[in-house]
Amino acid sequence: MIIEKILGNLHQQPDAYASHHKEKVVLPSTLLVKRIQRVTTDHGKELGIRLPAGTGDLRDGDILAIDQHNIIVVSVLPTDVLVIKARTIHEMGVVAHSLGNRHLQAQFFDGSSEYGAEVMVCQYDHTVEDYLKSVGVPYDRQERVMPVPFRHAEHSH
Template identity: 55%
Template structure:
């Protein structure tokens, strides 16, 4: 089976009465338009998306009257930052931006993929953080940039 488009997302489409098979992907794999994956029931699926769109957690790759194949993102090793002041937030955002590290935001926390150097920086700056295994909905996306 070759998947060429995402049908929808389980947050907006009813799954009631359908058997759900999951395709487990790392957040890094969400940006790949072409890949071969295996469902949790052992079915091989080819993904060849026609649109340049990142996959997100809960995307429906296949659906009929009885079955669905859904993307499920595996947990990442993350640093969860909880800056206390706007100054602290600005300082850490500036430092991470200089390193071109992608970040995501959920409610009042900033998420970055674990890196021991970033952890040392957080310690030096006194930014409250924790290291957690956490599932993100979308890929960590690097923004193209050069200092040319």
């Protein structure tokens, strides 16, 4: 089976498919950015994903296929991340600048998010953890399913 479009997202309409049998394509977040790939469901079914150019990244809960009784959805593995909880805007600016110089991707969340505070989240890196310890910025190391994948920043000097 070739998947050429995303049919919706299970998280946006959870009750609509409550009676369907759910089959999962379990992916690490690094593969969410690939438009063309071969995947296998947790039931051993092989699928090809070939999304058109301009299609957004895959996300947790994306519906790949559906019939009267079954639904195939993307299930994203948790990512090892650092949740950085700067105490002031100055502290956040200094940390963000330092991480930007390393070309690390970060995602920002406000107090109404699942984090319950204004935080910056980046993929785990031991050098970043060492830096945060050295400057005394509070952080937690967590496993999280991120709403969007971290994407390598293209750049040139």
